[in-house]
Amino acid sequence: MTSMNLSISKKIELDAVVVGAGFSGLYMLLTLREAGYSVKAFEKGEGVGGVWYWNRYPGARCDTESFSYNYTFSEELFQEWTWTSRYPEQPEILAYLNYVADKFYLRKDIQFNTTIQSAHYNERTNRWDIQTDSNQHISAKYFISGVGCLSASNLPKIKGLDDFKGKWYHTGHWPHEKVHFKGKKVGIIGTGSSGVQSIPEIAKEAERLFVFQRTPQYVAPANNYPYTNDEMNRLKTNFHLLKQQMKSTMFGMPNDAPNKSALDDSDEERQKIYEEAWKKGGFYLATSYNDLLVNEKSNETIAQFFRGKIKEIINNPDLANALQPNYYYGTKRPILGTNFYETFNRSNVELVNLKETPIKEIYDQGVRTIKEEYDLDILVFATGYDGMTGPLFKIDIRGRDGLSLKDKWDEGASTRTYLGLMTAGFPNFFMITGPESPSVLSNMPLCIEQHVDWIIDCINYLEENSFDVIEAKREAEDRWSQHCREIAESTLYTKTDSWYTGANIKGKPRRFLIYLPGIGPYRKICNDVANNDYEGFHLL
Numbered sequence: 001m002t003s004m005n006l007s008i009s010k011k012i013e014l015d016a017v018v019v020g021a022g023f024s025g026l027y028m029l030l031t032l033r034e035a036g037y038s039v040k041a042f043e044k045g046e047g048v049g050g051v052w053y054w055n056r057y058p059g060a061r062c063d064t065e066s067f068s069y070n071y072t073f074s075e076e077l078f079q080e081w082t083w084t085s086r087y088p089e090q091p092e093i094l095a096y097l098n099y100v101a102d103k104f105y106l107r108k109d110i111q112f113n114t115t116i117q118s119a120h121y122n123e124r125t126n127r128w129d130i131q132t133d134s135n136q137h138i139s140a141k142y143f144i145s146g147v148g149c150l151s152a153s154n155l156p157k158i159k160g161l162d163d164f165k166g167k168w169y170h171t172g173h174w175p176h177e178k179v180h181f182k183g184k185k186v187g188i189i190g191t192g193s194s195g196v197q198s199i200p201e202i203a204k205e206a207e208r209l210f211v212f213q214r215t216p217q218y219v220a221p222a223n224n225y226p227y228t229n230d231e232m233n234r235l236k237t238n239f240h241l242l243k244q245q246m247k248s249t250m251f252g253m254p255n256d257a258p259n260k261s262a263l264d265d266s267d268e269e270r271q272k273i274y275e276e277a278w279k280k281g282g283f284y285l286a287t288s289y290n291d292l293l294v295n296e297k298s299n300e301t302i303a304q305f306f307r308g309k310i311k312e313i314i315n316n317p318d319l320a321n322a323l324q325p326n327y328y329y330g331t332k333r334p335i336l337g338t339n340f341y342e343t344f345n346r347s348n349v350e351l352v353n354l355k356e357t358p359i360k361e362i363y364d365q366g367v368r369t370i371k372e373e374y375d376l377d378i379l380v381f382a383t384g385y386d387g388m389t390g391p392l393f394k395i396d397i398r399g400r401d402g403l404s405l406k407d408k409w410d411e412g413a414s415t416r417t418y419l420g421l422m423t424a425g426f427p428n429f430f431m432i433t434g435p436e437s438p439s440v441l442s443n444m445p446l447c448i449e450q451h452v453d454w455i456i457d458c459i460n461y462l463e464e465n466s467f468d469v470i471e472a473k474r475e476a477e478d479r480w481s482q483h484c485r486e487i488a489e490s491t492l493y494t495k496t497d498s499w500y501t502g503a504n505i506k507g508k509p510r511r512f513l514i515y516l517p518g519i520g521p522y523r524k525i526c527n528d529v530a531n532n533d534y535e536g537f538h539l540l
C-alpha cells in the first residue's frame with residue numbers, strides 16, 4: 001500500500017480515489033479506509049450528499065420509503081437515526097448523510113469544492129493519473145466512480161434563453177437560499193418526478209403558474225404521513241428481517257410483486273386491487289401484478305385505471321383529456337405525487353399542452369409557443385438528466401491506448417460493461433451503480449451497498465494475491481451487455497422514449513442501460529463471479 005503525501009508536492013500517491021460524496025462515495029470511502037487503504041474522495045459540492053446536496057427544489061423528497069432508503073451496513077446507525085415520515089424530505093436525507101459523515105469521521109478524507117477533470121490509465125505504472133480542477137495531480141491504483149446516475153442535468157437547447165430577463169433555475173441545481181414565488185408569474189417545463197413534486201408547492205405561492213407539459217404522466221399518490229414512534233420502533237426492531245427481505249427482492253424493497261398476471265383477475269377483482277393500491281400510495285400500484293411491464297394488455301388495464309382517476313379528479317373535461325397519459329405505464333419512471341392532479345383545479349394554474357402548441361422559443365419576457373406568449377418572472381426547468389452515462393462523460397476518463405470512455409461507449413449504441421461494475425480496456429476502474437447494473441430500478445442505497453461490498457472484497461482479493469490489475473474480458477462484457485439488452489427488449493420499456501433509453505438527450509445512442517431482473521438476482525450473479533475466481537475478468 002502507498003502512503004498519502006499531500007504536502008511535499010502537488011503529486012499525491014494514493015491507493016484509491018473515489019469520485020463523489022453521496023451515498024456511494026461515502027460508503028466506498030469508509031470501507032476502503034477501514035480496510036487500511038490510503039483513499040481520498042473528491043466532491044464538487046461544498047458538502048456531502050450528492051444528488052441530495054444539489055436537488056433543493058420545492059417539494060423535493062424521496063419516493064422510496066424512508067426506512068429502506070438508508071444504509072443497512074451498520075445496525076447501530078439504523079437504530080440511531082429516526083426518520084420523521086414515510087417519504088424523507090430532501091433536507092432530512094441531507095441531514096442523514098451529514099450524520100453519517102460525522103459518525104464515521106469521513107470528512108477528513110473528502111476534498112470538497114473539487115472536480116475531477118480527468119483520469120488516465122498509465123499502462124507503464126498500472127496506475128491512474130488523475131487531475132483535479134485545483135491543479136492537483138494524483139496517482140492511484142484504483143479509480144472508483146460514485147458519480148451517481150442522475151447528476152448530469154439536461155438543460156434543453158431552447159432558442160433565446162440568454163435573452164430571458166427573468167430568473168431561471170434547473171431543479172437539479174437549485175440555489176441554497178429560498179426562491180420566492182409569491183406574486184410572481186412562474187413557468188415550469190417538465191412533468192417528470194421533479195416537476196410533479198415541485199408543481200403543487202410552487203402553485204401554492206405563485207400568482208400564476210404555467211405548466212409546460214410535453215408528455216402527460218401517470219402519477220400515483222404518494223400518501224405521505226408522519227411516522228409514529230410505534231411505527232418507527234417496529235421498523236427498528238425488525239431491522240434484520242427487513243434487511244434480509246430487501247436484499248433478496250427485485251426492487252430492493254421488503255416486498256415483491258405477486259406471482260400473478262393482471263389478466264388472471266376479473267375486471268372487478270383487478271379494480272379492487274388497483275383501488276386498494278391507490279389508497280395505500282407509493283409503488284403498490286406498480287407492483288400490483290407481475291406482468292404490467294411485459295404484457296401490453298395487462299399494461300392497458302392499469303393505464304385505464306389511471307385515466308379514470310384523472311377524470312375523477314380534474315373538474316374540467318378538456319383539461320382532464322390533456323392530462324391523459326398514453327404511453328405504456330411504468331416504461332418511464334413511475335411517479336409519486338402529492339396533490340399533483342388536484343393542483344390543476346386551482347385558478348392560478350394553467351396547463352400548456354406542448355403536444356398541441358410546442359415551444360417555439362424563449363424571449364426576453366417569457367416563453368413563446370407556436371400559438372401564444374407567456375410572460376414570466378421565473379422559469380423552472382424540471383427537464384431531467386443525461387442519465388447513467390452523462391455523469392461519467394463529464395470526466396475525461398481514458399483507459400488503455402488512450403481510448404476515452406466516451407469514445408468507447410459513444411460509437412454506435414455500444415455502451416458495454418461487465419456487470420455494470422467494470423468495462424474492458426479500463427483496468428482497476430470501478431463504477432458504483434454503473435450502466436447495466438440494477439441501479440435506478442432498484443432501491444439505490446441497497447444497490448450501492450451491494451456494489452461497494454463487492455468492490456472492497458475484490459480489491460482485498462487482488463491485494464492479498466498480489467495482483468496489479470483487474471480488467472473485464474471483452475467476451476464477458478459482450479455477453480453481459482447482450483443479456484441486459486435481450487431482457488430489456490422482451491419488455492415494454494424499450495418501446496417508450498425516456499431517460500432510461502437515452503432518448504431524452506439529442507444524439508445519444510438509444511440503449512436501455514439497466515439490468516432489469518433487479519438487485520436480488522444480480523447480487524447472486526456477482527457473488528458467483530467472485531466465488532469463481534472473478535470469472536470473466538483478467539487478473540494480472
Ligand code: N01
Pocket residue numbers: 061062063064150156157171189190191192193194195197212213214215333354359382383384385440499504
Ligand atoms: O426528469 P425526467 P426528472 N421541452 O426526465 C420534459 C429521479 N428523481 O428530473 O417526457 C419540453 O423524468 C420531459 O418531457 P418528455 C427519478 O429517477 C427522483 O423529473 O420527455 N419538455 C419530462 O416531462 C426520475 O425519473 C425523485 O416528453 C421537456 C421532464 O421534462 C429522474 O430523477 C425526484 C423538454 C423530464 O422528466 C429524473 O426526473 C426527482 C423540452 N425540451 C427525480 N425536455 C424522487 O425520489 C425535457 N422535457 C421522488
